[in-house]
Amino acid sequence: MDFDKLSRRTVLKSAAATGLVSALGARAAQAQAPLVVGAIYVGPRDDFGYNQAHAIGIAELKKVRGVKVVEEENVPETIAVQKTMESMIQLDGAKLIVATSFGYFDPHMLAMAAKFPQVEFRHAVGLWDEKKHPKNAGSYFGYLDQAHYVNGVAAGLVTKTKKIGFIAAKPIPSLLRNINAVLVGARKNTPDATVTVIFTGDWSLPVREAEATNALIDAGCDVITCHVDSPKVVVQTAERRGAMVLGHNASQASLAPRGFVTGAEYKWETIYQGFAGNLAKGEKLPNWVRGGYDLDYVRNTAYGAAATEPARRAADAAIADMKAGKPIFVGPFKDNKGTVVGTKTYDNYAPELEGMNYLIEGVVGSTS
Amino acid sequence: MSDMATLATVLFAMIGGAIRVSTPFLFVSLGECVTEKAGRINLGLEGTLVLGAMAAYMVAYETGDPWLGVLAAGCAGLILGTMHATLCSLPRVNDVAIGIALMSFGTGLAFFFGKPYIQPQAPRLPSVELGGWLGNPQLAEALTVNPLFFIGVALAFFLRWAFDNTRYGLLLRMAGDSVAASRAMGVSVDGVRLAATAAGGFLSGIGGAFLSLYYPGSWNEALSSGQGLMAVALVIFARWDPQRCFYAAMLFGAAGALGPALQSVGIVKGYYFFNAAPYILTLLIMIGAGRDGKAARAMPSELGVQR
Numbered sequence: 036m037d038f039d040k041l042s043r044r045t046v047l048k049s050a051a052a053t054g055l056v057s058a059l060g061a062r063a064a065q066a067q068a069p070l071v072v073g074a075i076y077v078g079p080r081d082d083f084g085y086n087q088a089h090a091i092g093i094a095e096l097k098k099v100r101g102v103k104v105v106e107e108e109n110v111p112e113t114i115a116v117q118k119t120m121e122s123m124i125q126l127d128g129a130k131l132i133v134a135t136s137f138g139y140f141d142p143h144m145l146a147m148a149a150k151f152p153q154v155e156f157r158h159a160v161g162l163w164d165e166k167k168h169p170k171n172a173g174s175y176f177g178y179l180d181q182a183h184y185v186n187g188v189a190a191g192l193v194t195k196t197k198k199i200g201f202i203a204a205k206p207i208p209s210l211l212r213n214i215n216a217v218l219v220g221a222r223k224n225t226p227d228a229t230v231t232v233i234f235t236g237d238w239s240l241p242v243r244e245a246e247a248t249n250a251l252i253d254a255g256c257d258v259i260t261c262h263v264d265s266p267k268v269v270v271q272t273a274e275r276r277g278a279m280v281l282g283h284n285a286s287q288a289s290l291a292p293r294g295f296v297t298g299a300e301y302k303w304e305t306i307y308q309g310f311a312g313n314l315a316k317g318e319k320l321p322n323w324v325r326g327g328y329d330l331d332y333v334r335n336t337a338y339g340a341a342a343t344e345p346a347r348r349a350a351d352a353a354i355a356d357m358k359a360g361k362p363i364f365v366g367p368f369k370d371n372k373g374t375v376v377g378t379k380t381y382d383n384y385a386p387e388l389e390g391m392n393y394l395i396e397g398v399v400g401s402t403s
Numbered sequence: 404m405s406d407m408a409t410l411a412t413v414l415f416a417m418i419g420g421a422i423r424v425s426t427p428f429l430f431v432s433l434g435e436c437v438t439e440k441a442g443r444i445n446l447g448l449e450g451t452l453v454l455g456a457m458a459a460y461m462v463a464y465e466t467g468d469p470w471l472g473v474l475a476a477g478c479a480g481l482i483l484g485t486m487h488a489t490l491c492s493l494p495r496v497n498d499v500a501i502g503i504a505l506m507s508f509g510t511g512l513a514f515f516f517g518k519p520y521i522q523p524q525a526p527r528l529p530s531v532e533l534g535g536w537l538g539n540p541q542l543a544e545a546l547t548v549n550p551l552f553f554i555g556v557a558l559a560f561f562l563r564w565a566f567d568n569t570r571y572g573l574l575l576r577m578a579g580d581s582v583a584a585s586r587a588m589g590v591s592v593d594g595v596r597l598a599a600t601a602a603g604g605f606l607s608g609i610g611g612a613f614l615s616l617y618y619p620g621s622w623n624e625a626l627s628s629g630q631g632l633m634a635v636a637l638v639i640f641a642r643w644d645p646q647r648c649f650y651a652a653m654l655f656g657a658a659g660a661l662g663p664a665l666q667s668v669g670i671v672k673g674y675y676f677f678n679a680a681p682y683i684l685t686l687l688i689m690i691g692a693g694r695d696g697k698a699a700r701a702m703p704s705e706l707g708v709q710r
Contacts, residue, residue, distance in 0.1 A: 079624050081521045109514075109624065200667070233666040236678050241626050242424060243678070245619035246660050249423075250416050250667035253541045268619040271524075276544065290524070401671035 069103040070130055070314055072096060073123030075116060076108040077136035078239055082265035084284040085238075085301075089135045089159070091285070092303030099311040105129060112138030120147045124154055131314070133307075135159045136238075137207060140174075148172040155320055157310070159303075160209055161389045163322060173320065175306050176209070178327030178383060179284075180216035181357045182299030183260075185335050186281040187220020188353040189296050190258045191228050192346040193279055194221070200251030200278075201232045202244055202261035202269050206402040208391045210262045213299070215395045216363055217260060217281075222397060224349060231256055232400030238264040248272040258296065270295075279341040286336045295339025297350060305331050327383060328357035357383075364388065369396045412541065413664045419545030420660020421653045422552060423618045427452065427627075428652035429555040430610030431634030433562060434480075434603035436645050439638060440566065441599035442579035442592070442705030445487050446502030448607045449631030450509020451480045455611025457513035457520065460622035464525035469616045472525065473551070476612035477605045483509055484604020488597040506631075520622050528617045549617045551609065555649070558606075562645035575599055579703030607631065633681075640689055642701040658684045 072093075080090035086108065097104045105127045110116050116139050123129040124147075132154060134144050140162045148156045148169040156172040163174035190199050199221055201214050214232055221228040231254065233247040240263075248259055248269050259273040260281035267290060273280045274291040282288065282298020306324055313320050326332040335354060338347050360383060368377040370393035377395075381388050394400055431448050438445045455476035463472030487505050491498045534546030566572040577585050578595040585592045614630075615622045637655065641647035662678035665671075676683075693699075 079518075079521055081518070082623060083522070231667060231669070232671075233663050234674050235663070236675060239623075239625035240628055241619045241621070241623065242614075242628070242630070243659070243663065246416075246420055246424065247663040247667070249419065249544065250412075250660070250663040253416055253419075253544065253664075254412055254667040256667075265623060265625075267621050267623065271621060272619065399669050399671065400666065401674070403672075 069101050071103045071105060071123075071128050072131045072133060072314075073120065073127065073129035074104060074106045074133045075110050075119055075123075075135060075139065076106070077110060077112060077139075078108065078264050080106070080108050082239075083267040083270075083287055083290070084263070084265035086135070086264065088285045088301040089303050092301075092305075092307040093133070095304040096307045096311050099315060102311060102314060110136075110139075112136055112143075114143070116143045117147055120144070120156075121150075124151050129154065131155045131157065131310070131320070133157050133159075133310075137162075137209075144172060145169065157320065160207075161325070165322070170322070173322030173324075175324035177301045177303065177306065177332035178325065179209070179299050179301060179333050180212045180363065180388075181327035181383065182333045182335050183213040183281075183283075184216040184220040184363050185350050185353045185357065186260060186297055186299050187217035188223050189220075189338075189342055189346040189350040190217065190260070190279075190281055191221035191223060191225040192349055193296055193341060193343055194225070194228065194258045196255050196257045197225055197228045198254075198256040198258075199228065199230045200248070200254075200256030200259045201230050201400075202247045202251070202259070202263060203232050203234050203400075204238045204263045205236065206234060206392075208389060211394060211402065212388060212391045213262050213283075214398055214400075215391065218395060218397045219363055219365075220353065223353075228397070230398045230400075232394065232398060234400070235263065241265075241268045244268045245272045248278075249276070252276045252278050280339075282336050288336050288339050292340060294341050295336075296342045296346065297338050298336035300334050300336055302332055302334050325384060328354060329360050329383075370394060371396050371398050371400070409668045412668050413661075415539075415541045415545045416664035416667070417657040417660045419541075420664070421657035422545065422548055423656065424659050425652040425656035426549065426552045426555055426613045426618075427610040427630055428634045428637060428655055429559065429649055430551075430613065431607045431631050432637040432641065432648040432652060433555070433558060433645055434484075434606035434610070435635050435638045436603075436641070436643055436648055437562065437575070437606070438484075438596075438600050438603035439643060439706060440579045440703055441575050441596045442582070442703050443488070443491060443596045443600055444498050444502060444706060445484070445505075445600055445603060446499055446632075446635060447483065447487055447505030447509060448502075448603070448635055449627065449629065450506035450513075451483045451604050451607040452509075452611040452614070452631035452634075453627050454479050454483060454509040454513040455608030456615035456626055457517040457611075457622060458608070459612035460525045460615040461516065461520050463616055464520060464523050467526055469526050469528045472616055473528070473609055473612040476608040478608070480604035480606070480608020480611070481601050482604070483608075484601040485597065487604070488593075488600035491600075492593040492597065514624055517622055517624070521624075525616065525622070527620050528613075530617070549613065551613050551617065559645045559649040566645070576703070579705050582705060607634075610634070633685075636685065639702075640685060640692070642692070642697065643703060644701070654684065655681050 076086040261269040270287040366377040366379040458479040459472035459476035462475035463469040534543040658681040
């Protein structure tokens with residue numbers, strides 16, 4: 036017998052199946068339980084950032100009749116998430132697992148999707164591949180780079196030093212795409228603007244994020260933005276130093292009454308409401324959900340005190356461009372090592388953009 | 404940017420980083436130093452740090468006075484320290500195990516009660532500007548210092564003096580070096596250790612208050628990310644000398660600022676390596692310091708005893 040695969044729950048399950056725990060079996064057979072959705076977050080649900088944005092969306096799911104939501108926060112991207120998923124499926128009876136963090140997918144969610152083929156798994160961030168991965172898994176994502184592009188357009192018009200600072204966690208494609216979008220946006224009206232990146236190495240390291248913010252401002256950046264789980268520390272530190280701020284993930288406008296320009300926000304509720312609609316009608320969930328401004332999956336935070344009139348006008352125009360599907364990454368373009376990486380103009384839905392592993396010319400920083 | 408300006412930026416960032424980041428390390432390592440000098444190891448100071456940070460943020464937000472928050476953090480630490488000491492004074496109780504249990508207890512308690520305080524903004528501790536007259540905004544920022552830093556530095560030198568020159572210092576060291584001698588003197592070893600562990604907890608709690616009320620200055624669950632544990636290791640690195648704890652904390656803070664500072668001036672290769680600088684540095688110095696056997700001699704002899 037393979038003892039490695041033998042868990043307490045597996046034993047319970049087989050016991051129930053053979054009728055040893057007949058009472059338990061009888062209860063499970065009773066009809067019409069609510070549809071249980073399990074949502075897993077990597078950090079706290081009220082972090083002013085990524086997890087909060089998801090939790091706001093999930094809260095919309097709870098309002099749907101016949102849907103019960105179980106949530107677990109602070110689940111690390113380790114074997115722990117498999118245990119969480121297994122417990123949500125075995126103990127709570129979850130039929131849909133929503134895994135919101137990048138590192139949950141491979142190998143954890145894939146392993147669970149193979150083990151529980153009757154359960155649907157959906158992962159935020161684009162990694163699901165129709166050819167390679169199970170059919171009961173899938174991915175959904177909002178193209179936040181469109182909102183970051185709008186951030187960049189506004190930043191290009193408010194910066195005086197023409198240097199924008201970007202505090203980034205890890206060099207993954209969706210994050211690099213946001214950095215590049217800020218640069219392209221800033222260069223729309225200020226062709227010699229640059230974006231300086233500091234990678235901290237992890238999604239939530241408050242002390243290092245504060246250090247990075249100080250270092251960028253010391254190096255002459257006057258507009259600060261970030262892609263970390265909780266931008267609270269970055270935004271507060273920049274505000275104290277008198278720098279201008281672009282938000283990320285959720286609204287941080289209240290944290291920077293003087294320096295806030297605008298921010299890139301997800302609108303997960305649009306996607307989750309879509310899922311809820313599918314579930315209510317008993318339809319199969321789509322495996323691949325993508326969209327940006329055109330589908331109302333992202334938005335920009337209302338302009339703050341540091342957004343000047345020209346910046347607001349230009350940003351409004353950029354939002355209109357995004358809604359109309361105008362491409363951000365217009366070819367040909369080079370990476371910041373001088374290699375031509377974009378030979379053509381990429382449509383905002385182009386699959387190549389989801390594998391973006393370079394920083395384009397004008398970004399000061401390195402992916403390794 | 405010219406080479407000189409680049410160098411200056413990195414240098415100022417490291418000075419600033421040393422001052423900004425070192426304070427929690429300093430307070431926790433001083434707390435652990437006092438505890439270990441009395442012959443007991445408290446590994447739970449990571450939990451104390453996190454609970455102190457939460458308590459400080461909560462009280463500062465509710466009362467509007469950040470200094471009351473600092474006091475609350477100290478008291479929270481004092482309670483955890485007293486718990487540790489009380490549990491460890493029971494027969495056949497291992498202080499390392501209790502420390503790890505209290506670390507989980509402290510962080511768990513902080514996360515539980517800290518939930519409603521992630522969103523609100525508490526008032527921040529004031530700071531003193533020492534570099535305004537220099538006319539260099541980078542240097543002025545690096546030299547904007549929180550009073551707790553000065554208190555910590557003064558405390559480090561005072562403790563060093565007090566260990567060597569006062570009756571209480573002697574009693575403390577005696578409890579750490581020889582239980583038999585303490586008993587012969589009619590001194591309650593458990594009493595001394597209780598006082599030392601409680602005082603150590605108090606100091607660590609204040610280290611937490613610095614994190615949540617000054618730098619980075621907000622409460623969330625990832626706030627400490629292991630700083631309490633690193634500070635405990637710093638005590639060994641500093642050979643149980645409070646003054647060296649101060650140098651070690653400064654060094655650690657400066658090394659931590661290196662990674663972000665280099666990237667900000669465009670030296671972007673190998674940032675994972677530079678981000679690991681504090682740990683690599685600690686390892687190298689530990690290996691260097693361990694070779695001559697001085698560290699082993701400086702260790703309070705009761706610490707090694709298996710109970």
